[in-house]
Amino acid sequence: MNSFLFKKIDNAQLVVFRVFYGLLVSAECYGAIATGWVRRTLVEPKFTFNFIGFDWLQPLPGNGMYIYFAIMGTLGVLITLGYKYRFSALTFAIMWTGVYLMQKTSYNNHYYLLMLLGYIMAFLPANRDYSLDAKHNPSFRSTTMHNWVRWMIILQLFIVYTYASIAKLYNDWLDLSIIELLMKSKADYYVIGDLLQQKWVHQIVAVFGIVYDLLVVPALLWKPTRKLFLYLSFFFHLFNSIVFQIGIFPYLALAFIVFFFPPKSIRSTFLKRKSEHVDNTPEIPKHKHLILSVLSIYFLVQLLLPLRHHTFQDDVLWTEEGHRLSWRMMLRSRAGTLRMQVIDKESGKMEYINLKDHLTNKQSRKVACYPDFTWQFAQYIKKEYAKNGQDVQIFVKNKVKVNSAKYIDFIDPKVDLASVPWKHFAHNDWILPSQQEE
Template sequence: MLNQFLFKKIDNSQLIIFRVFYGLLVSAECYGAIATGWVRRTLIEPKFTFSFIGFEWLQPIPGNGMYIYFAIMGTLGLLIALGYKYRFSAFAFAFMWTGVYLMQKTSYNNHYYLLMLLAFIMAFLPAGRSLSLDTKLNPKFSSNTMYNWVRWVIILQLFIVYTYASIAKLYGDWLDFSIIEILMKSKKDYFLIGELLQQEWIHKIVAVFGILFDLLIVPALLWKPTRKIAFAFSIFFHLFNSVVFQIGIFPYLSLAFTVFFFEPQTIRNIFLKEKTITIDNETTLPKNASLLVGALSIYFLVQLALPLRHHTFKDDVLWTEEGHRMSWRMMLRSRTGNITFKVLNKETGKGSYINLDEYLTKKQKRKVACYPDFIWQFAQHLKEEYRKKGEDIQVFVSGRVKVNDNNYHQFIDPNVDLASVPWKHFSHNEWIRPSQKE
């Protein structure tokens, strides 16, 4: 039964058209990162970057190398859209984007993580089998069909993203609209809509609509009677996010995903202007069917488990941040803090305070002030910097953090030498002070 569902042959027009949108959008993202100064601010100006812990060796290419890096990724996006050397172009982009994702988290965004997952998914899918230069050069490679599992891999990934995003919003600061108010304060100066976004009734609409949209959009797009209405809501929702939150290509990538929910013939009529194609409905199992099903099962079990891992840590994830990333916890909190780093020479006992301006950009300082992994990594960086000067030091931190509209509270145990403690990936770091419930 499962094999008949997964390995049924279907029209591949949805995948083909999505490939074109995907390639163009990632190309725009990469070239845009250069044009808007994102590459310069995030990867060139900083003296070092805060990579994911364990990937400290993964640092930006010196000089103007990251401009070239992003230009190559942008070109790979165009090759993906054109379907030229598709498999190579898609895998090359996936690995290069993953490198960017892991080498810096100062500008972390859940959408960057989604794009990393999508890049590898697309690299494995047969998206170059039609409307591509590959099939022009080698017509034997052409096909108008794909297995049904290809479509459902995309749909299931989206369902996981949206559902966890909706569930995560079911907490106090979202339900009383206070986090919406905080998020909208920074939009006060927006042309025409700035003052409107400060209205309480707008905050209520955004909060309720955000929960319901994330929870219902995938089922509503799958069900034919509600599909067109859901698509109209999608256009409004994603354009609103694009204008208000300015999150790059991702609202448009989300709209591109909707091609997987419409009938293939509808997609052909709109984009390909082709007649109905004939598909053999017989289920033909590929030789690696069992391996494929096993691999997909493991992948989606991981995707289901990762957003739940914060429940295995002590204390509240909104306070500790442990288990926050890769969990589709989007726009849920605002963090501010103040912090001081004191280094103490083990041999002489002489201590001094660190001037963060000598080491960090403004954005990095904001992160170091209130995120525990940034704090720990900076302590390790100081330890290494002083080691190069022949000094063995301890690093003590004093800091207070405010989450959303709560009060400031002591965040780090000031008596712990952060230069000497390991980072715990799978359990609570005890030097993070307990949250103060309010």
């Protein structure tokens, strides 16, 4: 194990990935400002749905969030240049974590992956070559790294792709209904809109999605299939970028491919410098046990976290409990209707809440069909009434549909959502069973 994990290898893969990573970080952050994502998600809403337990983490007032994202974009540039790298990479990771936990209305799995990657990259020696840090301090420069660095990235990718593949092995993916539903919203796409409505296209997407995710990491590791899956990766990720418009994730996924090609190829392609001699002799670091302990704990969490939904009652597609942080990508489409009733405990006066008075359209859609959003909004309304000295009960009548299923009752209308706590590690029993009759 020592010979494998701690042998010294060429660091070209990590150095080149650092450049791609920094550029993509900048594109994500500056792009969020330019496209209006920051405005729509963090500036305009009166109320922001943070991850439960992080209520104290709120968007900065005024132009604060624009400045916040501009700083993160600039940190991406510094990461690319390898300038004050450790500080730049760690500061970005912390700031991105703040954004991630601050809002979940616009949730994407790649936001979570970018958070994990931010901390991973901050502690890897990605600035030891082709960086301003190495230029300013020649004694710092190195063309080698430990083998565990490369395999940490590869194992993280293997977990992401494997869980994504396994999650697709369920009825709505296999019978194409969720794919058909997802493609309907793409019907007006120029040139390819009509093509995306064809059943044979849906069949290819269904099979390719499962097989590619399951095989891509082993196939890129195996030399005979490496080039084939390089081409398939470009097709797969560019298709996802064009059709689903999911930000930097497809390009980040392509950047990871540098870890699967020999350092000699990476150096000659991107760095225009011949590989220096590396004798692969193991070099055991002083903190070997600390490194192994941290890696073991981290990957144990990464392996178990996507399985936690099996410990909850009912189907995760229905309850949403355990869905996030588990690489369950493009598996469901939810819709719902909701009426929120507020009753003053003292006077008995009753009134209904107009969601549009408090929320954006996107937030309203989330509140209507995602249980944590509904519960959080009830807590928000409770606090708003408390400002006027009123103690209230809040009841909800709503129906929810998942994918192409029928609308059925979702939240128990007899439960006062203002008084029940949110359970992080157990089923919230005010979510009605998925098998009940309409």
